[in-house]
Amino acid sequence: GCGGSETTQDSANANNSGGDQPKAETIELNLGHTLAPDSHYHAMATKLAELVEQKSNGTIKVTVFPQSQLGGEVKMIQGARTGTVGMLITAQAPLTNTVPEYSLFDLPYLFDSIDQANEVLDGPVGDKFLDMLPEHGMVGLGWLSVMERSVFSNKPIKSAADMKGFKVRVMQSPGYVKAYEALGAQPTPMAYSEVYLSLQQGVVDGADTSPDQFVMDKFVEVSKYFNRTAVHYLPALVVVSKQKWDAMTPDQQKALQEATDEALAYGKDYYKKSFDESLAKAKEAGVEIVDTDLESMKKATQPVYEELLKEIPNGQALFDEVQAAKK
Amino acid sequence: MISTLFISLLVLFVISVPIAVSLGLSSIIALSLKGIPLITLAQSVFESLDSFSLMAVPFFILAGNLMQTGGISKRLINLANVLVGWIKGGLGAVAVLTSMFFATLSGSSSATTAAIGSTLIPAMEKKGYPRNFAAAVCASSGELGVIIPPSISMIVYGLVANVSIGSLFIAGFLPGLLIGLSLILLISIVARIRGFDTVSSFQKSQWLKELWIAFKDSFLALLMPIIILGGIYAGWFTPTEASVVAVVYGFFIGTVVYREIRMKDLMPILIRSTLATSIIMLIVAFASIFAYILTMEQVPHHVGKSIAEFSDSPVVFLILVNLMLFITGMFMETLASIIIIAPILAPVAIQFGIDPVHFGIIMVVNLAVGMVTPPVGVNLFVACQIANIRIDQLARPLVLFLGVLILDVFIISYVPILSTWLPSLLQ
Amino acid sequence: MQFINFVDKFNRILEILAGIAVIVMTLVVFLQVIVRFGLTAIGWDLSVPWTEELARYLMIWVIFIGGAIATRKGKLIAVEALVVALPALPGKLIKFVSHIVSLVFYAIIFTIGLEWAKFGLSETAPVMKFPMVYVYSALVVSAGIMILNTISFLLEIFIKKIDIREASVDEEVEDALAEYKNKGEGVTQ
């Protein structure tokens, strides 16, 4: 619905580049992410590519590479820092190797809902975290929706008591491991590609993920329950290589930022829709959706806060800021 | 850019620069041309090696070496001999059957060839088999080492194409059985026509007694695949963990039960396994940067498109794949071929509606034939060294075996249910 | 020659270190199985998240050190079809060129490896929390040893007047035959 205004902008840019100002060099950016082409990551990324082409008057070309084609998130982050990867969408967790402050988001039950988490990240707290990136060779353009991670399994998890002795595959970040340990579960390291068979065969009792990936990666076929445990809200963000960013003209930077902002809003809506649709699809596929008693879970995981915050630089202060921003 | 990449790779291959070096160096040339910082190479290399699933490779290699030293192979030969040694062409059948047993313990084909060849080539010669025929039997049945699980080729394919290694393992069973039975059939027909290895006397009561003794003697060796593979499918552990269990079990049997591994044997076994692992893994490592450049240049996409323009029939696609893998297998080592080709072809295969597990089996079986085709074929080298003959002396009997193996490749390629049925039972 | 003797002793030490690392890898991953499979069964819940990480990093070191040791005897897999098919002189010449090309490659990897090790200072291991330079420096160390070993390999060929085409050892064939050679079984003419 904003076609009109964009046309004027286009012609304005065209005038600029044709006039006395030096013509901006065309910049090609590879944008990598790890999810499937029907994911909200990809929807957001293709939208961004389309928008930035318009807004930059064709001087920024973004090519999207889904499904880890440019490597996993750790490698893409390294690539952005050294200038080999232009842009990426990454979850927060892989950034903690480089920016330890980001470990804050590994805390269990840091947020109460997707909306609340998104609001906090779109405010000053989120900006503060984005501002930590340039000194590590990256520029953060904004936050995509957080992903609510719950446990899918072959045993129902009605309350924290059901987690006792539960073999669960989770990311090997201390925040995840400690949280599940506190619940009495046994977090197990395992390659993601082996989770399907392992769950089917009972090597593990369950694993944690967001509903959309639960459906997309076909875990519905091997799970009886999707337990709404919502232990973690995993933030995701759009990062551009600082080297590439610095090579852009201010106009290009502005175009990329605007395109990203618009695409992020679109991506957030997309995630919400696919979140609800995925839960419906899982139910259709015969998976029982369990509303876990969150109070018992929160209570059981509370004791790990102190230990985890000690490990994070500025941990307590950052935590307090998040709490204040939650209102 | 892409032509520079492939031409430099080909030139380096041809002038006998190591495969790992060729992959790395041609990638460095391509990166420089594109103005991409060379540190990308390090990022790719470390990402590819920093994988828990990959650890199954060193562990299955080590387990195979422990088993070879630990006296398990001769017990398996003994069992196979009692089982089928009395039929016409029986000793050849023993070689195949032992390969099948041994394949359930070992992830590698050359180890399988050596384990059976060193005992059975001389034994076959005594029973009237021409020596080159005996060597051809061992070389060709050795390829079962990577087709019957566990399999290092399958682990690497699973990692490169992002397919469950557990599913690939179980999918390999029936194709392995098919190849084993077809080889036994061929051997007994040839033995009948040429009149060697005639039937020995057969008494049922005597036979049962011998069978029981041989079974008891090899019981712990037979238990191993049940623990390893059973353990994966019963949900005790993942394929990677199974590989470490195989190491511990093989060590235990070799040192405590059969007592054929002494402490002074241990370090040499470890070092041999380490070197074998490293040599393979360096290829995995440097192939990753090569594959990364291919992806950035969207080569799999273009290959898929041009194949689709050529024909939209999966059968035509598979025929092209079969042909290409056969030719590649003649010159290249199996794992290197998988690492280079799988990232290009696996996505295309999915577009053609081919099950990724089935496609993995096609690649593994097809390239395994390469271990038996001259000029470069590791099973041939091993068998020839044991038999003390030259490769060209092996050529005539080999043609028959290759004919059968190629037929098997076609059956496995065009009858997907052979590969997909067992994995589907798990659902 | 003294230099070659020294290099061989050095490689021997590396071999033993790599062998020990493989033992540790085995024990650590086996511990993980025991903990999840065994101890859970008896109701003892424990988690050992460091096992996986430690094993992975050890494997990386083992691969780079093992790969470097392999270059001492020219054991890296290569396609030898042309070199074998050609007459002696061009065959030898091409084989020599291929070793020089490898040396150039190792030198480039050495410089990339240095930069990479430096990059490792700015990352920490997710579970064990040490700087990744301890892992990333495997590349530069390996490249250094490869240079040393390839030079020794060429020197040895030159001094002992070995046919360069036959100097390389095919590790997979050697490995498969190791047991059979040990026992001296098999066929004699």
Ligand code: NA
């Ligand atoms: Na096998």
Ligand code: NA
């Ligand atoms: Na071959």
